[in-house]
Structure formats: structure tokens, C-alpha cells
Amino acid sequence: MTTSKQVVFTARDRIEIQHNPTPEIGPEDLLLRVHRVGICATDVHVLEGYIGDPFPLVPGHEFVGEVAEIGERAARVRGLAPGDRVAVEMLLPCGTCEWCRRGEYNVCAEDDVVHGGSGRQYGINMGQAREPGFWGGYSEHLFVPGSAIVHRLDERVEWDAAALVEPLSVACRCVKRGRVTLGDDVAVIGPGPVGLLAAAAAKEAGARRVVLVGTRDVRLALGADFGVDGTVNSRTSEDPVGELREALGGRLADVVIETAGVADAQVQAVRMTRRGGRAVLAGALGSQAPVTFLQDEDILLRDVEIVASFLSAGGYESAISMLEHGSYPFAELVTHRFPLDRVADAMDVVRHKKDGVLKAVLTPQL
CATH class of the missing domain: 3.90.180.10 (Medium-chain alcohol dehydrogenases, catalytic domain)
Structure with a gap:
């Protein structure tokens, strides 16, 4: 045996x-x-x-x-x-x-x-x-x-x-859940593997500009190889939302994809989303930490749509295609x-x- x-x-x-x-x-x-x-x-x-x-x-x-x-x-x-x-x-x-x-x-x-x-x-x-x-x-x-x-x-x-096929599948599912389409401006929060892969997947879906948001400059710098057009260091910036707005020519993101798995990042994701835009929350917190939004100011009055993206279902086909093309x-x-x-x-x-x-x-x- x-x-x-x-x-x-x-x-x-x-x-x-x-x-x-x-x-x-x-x-x-x-x-x-x-x-x-x-x-x-x-x-x-x-x-x-x-x-x-x-x-x-x-x-x-x-x-x-x-x-x-x-x-x-x-x-x-x-x-x-x-x-x-x-x-x-x-x-x-x-x-x-x-x-x-x-x-x-x-x-x-x-x-x-x-x-x-x-x-x-x-x-x-x-x-x-x-x-x-x-x-x-x-x-x-x-x-x-x-x-x-x-x-x-x-x-x-x-x-x-x-x-990387499973994390890339997770990233592709995030992009699908956010309904990223041609010409969208996208912000990705969390420059870990899934975040970097989500940036690439957003570009593949037709995003016009992708801005990567995180707390470590070394990780943010890697975004250039994965379709990122600009970065925001949310740890050192006095106004990360304002800095994102500046990077996108005076507007917030059509779609924000959060992969950091931190409560503050999920709040930030909603606040970086334009009026009528979509925030995709995909990071697992790994605990029972609460996430607190201002319902009127952050969500209702701006008609922000918040969606979750759980696991990788439906993302493998796109992920495998990206791996085979080898563009990144x-x-x-x-x-x-x-x-x-x-x-x-x-x-x-x-x-x-x-x-x-x-x-x-x-x-x-x-």
C-alpha cells in the first residue's frame, strides 16, 4: 500500500x-x-x-x-x-x-x-x-x-x-460582481495577490483607469505590472478619498473592489465609490469585527450599491484564459x-x- x-x-x-x-x-x-x-x-x-x-x-x-x-x-x-x-x-x-x-x-x-x-x-x-x-x-x-x-x-x-488560478478566479468574480465594463474607473483596495490580480482582471474587462489603494509602498509599486494607472497610500495620505478623486480627474470610482479584509478598508471602499456606483466587498475579516457605515451619508443619499463577492465560483474560466494568454x-x-x-x-x-x-x-x- x-x-x-x-x-x-x-x-x-x-x-x-x-x-x-x-x-x-x-x-x-x-x-x-x-x-x-x-x-x-x-x-x-x-x-x-x-x-x-x-x-x-x-x-x-x-x-x-x-x-x-x-x-x-x-x-x-x-x-x-x-x-x-x-x-x-x-x-x-x-x-x-x-x-x-x-x-x-x-x-x-x-x-x-x-x-x-x-x-x-x-x-x-x-x-x-x-x-x-x-x-x-x-x-x-x-x-x-x-x-x-x-x-x-x-x-x-x-x-x-x-x-494563482484560485485567487485569480476570486479576483475575476469580484470584477463580474462589480459589473466592470468598458470605460469604467476602478479602485482596488488591498495590494496583496488578490488585489493585484483584481487590477489585472478589471483591465481585461475594459476598465479605463485602475487605482490601487493600500498601506505599503512596496506592494503598491507592484501594481504597474498588473494594469494599475495610479496608487494611493491610505496610511500616509491625509485624505485618501480626496487623493483618489484627484487621481481620477475630479471624480470617484465607478466600481471599488475591496480585498484587504480590514473593517476600515470596507468603510473606505464605500466612501471611494461615486454616486450610483458599486462597492464590492470581498475581504474576509477573520473575526467578528463590526463594520460601521453612516447609512445616510455614505450609502442612501449617494445611492451606492454594496455587493459581496464570496469565493471563486464562476471565475475559473476567465482566470484560466488570462493565465494562458500570459499578459501579466x-x-x-x-x-x-x-x-x-x-x-x-x-x-x-x-x-x-x-x-x-x-x-x-x-x-x-x-
Whole structure:
């Protein structure tokens, strides 16, 4: 019997490396050999216990790899064979609830663990105890059932760039939720990986100007390679809203996309949105911190539309197209690589933003 190395969060702030039997697959399943898995701030929130109690859990929802094994029916239906490069969406739709039937599988009822759902997110809320226990990307292999949504990746997309497919999908969904269209002025708050990718996605959607807002000049400077036309440092500026207005020729943004995951940034997003514009809130706070708006002044009297953008559903197709076109230096966002055995070091770097980290990935096959 073969075994696979897995990282397991056994309890809050406790990490183990385990070797567990590689699962057998059925006719509708496939086994993914994981080549890259991104370390996300959400993974840190999970480890710290802010997202439920899924322990023990194999984390990791930003994974890509190649088909290691595939069942007969899966091969026929999916048109895949061993060795093909694929991305698997991090949410497993139940396919039967009201929301899945409407195509809104990012809010699948079975994923809502607070209200009795079993959990359907790879690496977030499907614990190791659920058979076969290979539900996270911090592993040499990952189990992919017939209900999973699988996308083929072009072999020309290098692994480091491919590792960004899930955050790029999140970014593409933000742009779609904001209904960014030709000629729009867009502000993106949060110059992390998702924010930089959202800037690129907004440009791809036809945005006229994109302004990146954040608190670190080093991160803001990276925006030039991802379609950003101007920047605002909201930490050093005495009037960030006014500075944005100046950057956009005397007006506020048609669409503001917030990816920072900070309460103040979400308030700022609404205030940077023009009258009748749209603010997209996509950053997870990782806590129960309240977000307080002035209902009349900030929202009602300016007719500002506030929408959420949760997860990556419906964004993979656009993201994969962008990766294949290679118009932006996606792989350069990956600044740190760690083997599975050094996951504790990797988590520490990400948690404390050490060594200029932008995007850290684990490399299970190296």
C-alpha cells in the first residue's frame, strides 16, 4: 500500500506531518498529484481557530496538479488522462440544493456548517475524518470525486503561475460582481495577490483607469505590472478619498473592489465609490469585527450599491484564459516556496508577513 505525505492541522495552532494510505478511487473519481498549493490568509485563520472547528484538517484550497489516477467513467466524461494538468475548484457543489440548482454554488446550502450543512470547501471545512481524508491541498495527493468541478490547464502555464488560478478566479468574480465594463474607473483596495490580480482582471474587462489603494509602498509599486494607472497610500495620505478623486480627474470610482479584509478598508471602499456606483466587498475579516457605515451619508443619499463577492465560483474560466494568454507576470507574485516538511516555517512567514513575502506556496512534489 502506498502512502502520501500530508500536513494536518490537528488542533488550534498545532501542525503535524503525517503519512497516510493513498486513497483508492472509484469509476467517477480521480486522484490529483499536487504540484503547487498556495498559502492563503484564510489558512492562517483556520489554524488560529477563527473559522469553526474543523480539526483535524488537511488545509489548502489553492491547489493545482496533474491527474495521477482516474476512474473509467471520469476519464470518459471529463476527457482527461493521467498526466493531464488540471485545476480543481475549491468548492464541491452538492448539486441538489436550491442555490446549486440556480448556479449559485458558492453559497451551497450543504456548505453552510452554521446551519447544519456538512461543509463542502476543500481545505477549509472538510475534516480529515471524512472519508477518504484527502480533502486539502497541503498533501502529495488529493481526492477528487465526480461532483468536483475540474478544469484542464494548458501545459504552457508554468506551475508557479498556475498556482494563482484560485485567487485569480476570486479576483475575476469580484470584477463580474462589480459589473466592470468598458470605460469604467476602478479602485482596488488591498495590494496583496488578490488585489493585484483584481487590477489585472478589471483591465481585461475594459476598465479605463485602475487605482490601487493600500498601506505599503512596496506592494503598491507592484501594481504597474498588473494594469494599475495610479496608487494611493491610505496610511500616509491625509485624505485618501480626496487623493483618489484627484487621481481620477475630479471624480470617484465607478466600481471599488475591496480585498484587504480590514473593517476600515470596507468603510473606505464605500466612501471611494461615486454616486450610483458599486462597492464590492470581498475581504474576509477573520473575526467578528463590526463594520460601521453612516447609512445616510455614505450609502442612501449617494445611492451606492454594496455587493459581496464570496469565493471563486464562476471565475475559473476567465482566470484560466488570462493565465494562458500570459499578459501579466503572474509567476512573479510567487516569492516564497517551501516543501511540505517546512510548512511551519511557511505559515510563520505568511502570518507575520516576513521577508517581503507576497505569495508563498508549498511544493509537495519537490
